[in-house]
Amino acid sequence: MRGFLVLRVVAKMLMPFMLLFALYVQFHGDFGPGGGFQAGVIGAAAMIFYALIFGLPATRQLVPEPLVETMVALGVLIYAGVGVAGIVLGGNYLDYFVLAHDGVHGQERGIFWVEVGVAVTVSGVMMKIFYMFAGRGRGLDAS
Amino acid sequence: MVALTLGIAVQRNLYAVVVLSGAYSFLMATVLVALDAVDVAMTEASVGAGISTVLLLGALYLCGGEEAKPLTRPWLPLAIAVVIAGALVYGTLGLPAFSDPQAPIHAHVVPRYLNEALKETGVPNVVTAVLASYRGYDTLGETTVVFTAGAGVIALLRRRKRRKDGEGQ
Numbered sequence: 001m002r003g004f005l006v007l008r009v010v011a012k013m014l015m016p017f018m019l020l021f022a023l024y025v026q027f028h029g030d031f032g033p034g035g036g037f038q039a040g041v042i043g044a045a046a047m048i049f050y051a052l053i054f055g056l057p058a059t060r061q062l063v064p065e066p067l068v069e070t071m072v073a074l075g076v077l078i079y080a081g082v083g084v085a086g087i088v089l090g091g092n093y094l095d096y097f098v099l100a101h102d103g104v105h106g107q108e109r110g111i112f113w114v115e116v117g118v119a120v121t122v123s124g125v126m127m128k129i130f131y132m133f134a135g136r137g138r139g140l141d142a143s
Numbered sequence: 144m145v146a147l148t149l150g151i152a153v154q155r156n157l158y159a160v161v162v163l164s165g166a167y168s169f170l171m172a173t174v175l176v177a178l179d180a181v182d183v184a185m186t187e188a189s190v191g192a193g194i195s196t197v198l199l200l201g202a203l204y205l206c207g208g209e210e211a212k213p214l215t216r217p218w219l220p221l222a223i224a225v226v227i228a229g230a231l232v233y234g235t236l237g238l239p240a241f242s243d244p245q246a247p248i249h250a251h252v253v254p255r256y257l258n259e260a261l262k263e264t265g266v267p268n269v270v271t272a273v274l275a276s277y278r279g280y281d282t283l284g285e286t287t288v289v290f291t292a293g294a295g296v297i298a299l300l301r302r303r304k305r306r307k308d309g310e311g312q
Contacts, residue, residue, distance in 0.1 A: 033181035125293030
């Protein structure tokens, strides 16, 4: 799709808004609909949209594959780490009340980090699967 | 939605099927909005209509877009499907009426979630509070499932690279 000027320009204009919307869904998930899963999917969809317009190699430069693979595992580790932090601070596993001096603040903090973990893993997995499918049959697997 | 489903079942061109199922997902998302399940609707619209459509199109690009004609008429599977569908519809007759406040599901832990969630977690969106806090273990399991799915896809599709490495050595 290198030749389609309109698509390229529109995609460049839309990208910031899509990524911003992903962040909005992520951090506004406490108050409105949304959360880590939806935000991760929207962020991954934005990058897949970029890949459809500008091609896979450009996207791989932007979001390199090792980073994506790290994200896949990192999200689960963040989530599990919140649980371990609860134990270290003297509570049960995944006990958010001990994460801050005030129980409610601890809950907010725990939920925030848990949602971050979910978003990181989900977007990593989605992008990795897309990379795998799109790169297959083009000799790009071995990059 | 019924027309879309029939179209998906009848259509032999798989590209059309993928596009139709994307449209089906969007309709499903609107139904979920009508049921006040905005979080689920958002997931359905982004995953069902967005990412899975792209992934299915990518898969079709790899394996061709025409469905082969079945050799025999699949009457037995059709009969089994009709019987199971009838049983499921019969089962729904026993459910309490939609949005009945006296239904058992609304009487157990829901009042506590709805009344105490803001006080206990400081998060106004009860869905988020239940997902991330009250049911934190479940969500950890779900995240692990997503991780496992990603790892499985990586393991399945990466074969070619290893073979190439083997040739190089």
